[in-house]
Amino acid sequence: MLPIDPTKKISFTRHICDGDLVIVYERHDNMKAIKVCQGSVLQNRFGVFKHSDWIGKPFGSKVFSNKNGFVYLLAPTPELWTLVLSHRTQILYIADISFVIMYLEIVPGCMVLESGTGSGSLTTSLARAVAPTGHVHTFDFHEQRAASAREDFEKTGLSSLVTVGVRDIQGEGFPDEFSGLADSVFLDLPQPWLAIPSAGKMLKPDGVLCSFSPCIEQVQRACDSLRSNFTDLKTFEILLRTYEVREVKMDYSQGDETKPGSILPCKRPQRAIEGSNDQDKLSSQTVMARPCSEAKGHTGYLTFARLKCLS
Missing domain, CATH: 3.10.330.20 (Vcp-like ATPase; Chain A, domain 2)
Incomplete structure (x- = not known):
């Protein structure tokens, strides 16, 4: 395992410099x-x-x-980087990422193992969560994707917190050098059940694993593999719904004043008109919120499990 230099910390410089x-x-x-x-x-x-x-x-x-x-x-915060990075693979977005970090109980100083790296969206947030003394070891079987991820972590100033390896975790498992040292493991693999036995060996007692899968059949097979050495299995689907907040004009002309009639968009405040008291009684401006017409649907299932403590 590479030594961690506690003097190397993520940069929080607030002024822009040449090369930033x-x-x-x-x-x-x-x-x-x-x-x-x-x-x-x-x-x-x-x-x-x-x-x-x-x-x-x-x-x-x-x-x-x-x-x-x-x-x-x-x-370039992890949240913004997720929105602008190059998509080499399908990525995790903010709602899933925040949930993963919370349920994996990741705090500064943790060691996290990840497979696969992909576009590095989650890895970037993991690095911030473990800073300044923790470390993320992420693996991808695709050499060019791994090289591109390294370049991105250099750009974002995270190279001291992230080590990118090229390895087929499904076929070879995690390197033995991490055995019993990882606080948490994240798997984003097409066949996570092949890597779960190795992940269990990497975790500290009571460590937590998360597997991300887009299909429920993958979740079922992963859970079958997890039951032998893990406990407290949970699967979640995160659905994000945003709201539009805008000023509208309420038209009461079609019914009782306590029961609004039609809702008319109001792009700018209406000018006061002399002698318009009667009209004012029939309409007024208010701020309303409603769900956006376009909402992000299913991204994947998150399955969490805790390593059993053998007495």
Whole structure:
């Protein structure tokens, strides 16, 4: 196992420096990761932005282009990185990630084993959770994916907290050097039941394992394998529903004032009109919330189990 240097910590520098990675925020559905380079420029529909103008500004700054357009420069947090990273594989999103970290009981100083690495979405959040003295050892059987993940962890400043290995965990299991040392194990594999016996050997007594699978048949086979050495089996499906909050105009003209009639969108406050008291009684503005018409559905099943303590 590689020694952990306690002096190497995740960077929380709040001012942008030459060579830093920033998340350029144009709007909620349009963000991109850019490396700051003295002398470089960013061109988009809002104009030309000089990187030299960014250096020295705090993360979160609003910066302007030559056309007086603007963007925001945000720090590459794991949440934002999940939204902008290159998708080499299907990734885990924020709702699943937060649930995984809580149920795996990951805290600073933990050692976590992960397979497979994929695009590194979960790995990035795991690294922040174990910082500054813990470590994440993640494995992928695909050499090019592993190399790309290493490059991403260098960009985001997490290379001191994450070690990426190339290994077929389903076929070979985890390296023996981690036997009995892992606080938790995460599996994102097509056949997790093949890796569960090895994962059990890696965990400390009372350690926790999580397996992510998109199909319930995979969950059933994984649970059959878990029952021999694990206890407290639980499976969850995380469904995320967001709400739209906006100002609307309530029209009471079709019924009693206590029972709203139609709901009309209100893009801006209505101007007061003299002598409009009667109309004011028939309509008013209010803030309403309703579920978004488009909601993310099923991503996968999360199965958790705790290693049995042998007396």
